[in-house]
Amino acid sequence: MLDDTDRRLLRHLQADPGLTNAELSERCGLSAASCWRRIEAMTAQGIILSHEAEIDWAALGYGVEVSLRFTLDKTQPRAFDEFIAAAREVPEVLEIQTFLGRVDLRLLVIARDLPHYQEIYRDRILTLPHIADVEALMHIARVKSDETLPL
Structure with a gap:
């Protein structure tokens, strides 16, 4: 304690x-x-998980952030595992989250600009296995980003 x-x-x-x-x-x-x-x-004890450097993507030329919400074809027994394994191989995917409900997964994707995002989306995202539906949400502004716990 x-x-x-x-x-x-x-x-x-x-x-x-x-x-x-x-x-x-x-x-x-x-x-x-x-x-x-x-x-x-x-x-x-696993209370402190890591000591990391936080990097500003925009300062490195990544100006586009998109949240992609996926519904998978769950008739395939390994749909989640295969989708996640393939999504991990896309360097521009920074975060993968799974959910219970209508949406199965969310990917956070960054790109340099809209043409670069379009290339990533067509060539890497749409080729991920077992996609039944995908919805893209373009990031406009970060209103709050705080992982500080009230201790």
């Missing part, structure tokens, strides 16, 4: 993931060794 010190560590990590162990320990009033042990313990 997390104590107040663990929660304080997580709050600071969420606010600034780039903090060094020394900076984090100072902000939380811990020794560097104690801070490191707590972070390692929370990582081992």
Whole structure:
């Protein structure tokens, strides 16, 4: 179970993931060794999943983001597995989500521009197996993007 010190560590990590162990320990009033042990313990427990760099796609020339919602032909016994395996091979697919309900899966796809998206859609997306229906939702603006938990 997390104590107040663990929660304080997580709050600071969420606010600034780039903090060094020394900076984090100072902000939380811990020794560097104690801070490191707590972070390692929370990582081992699966509470902290990773330490990643967040990259701005637009700064690298990717200006188009599309959410594609799929309904699969579920008469095929391996439809989900085969679709997911093939979708993982498309480099522009950044995220794959599965759902219960009318929509089976959602893919987040990025492209440099609309002609590039059109190429990806025709040559890679529409060739994915077991598609019964697909709906494209063009991203216009990110209103809120926050993975910070209320700790």
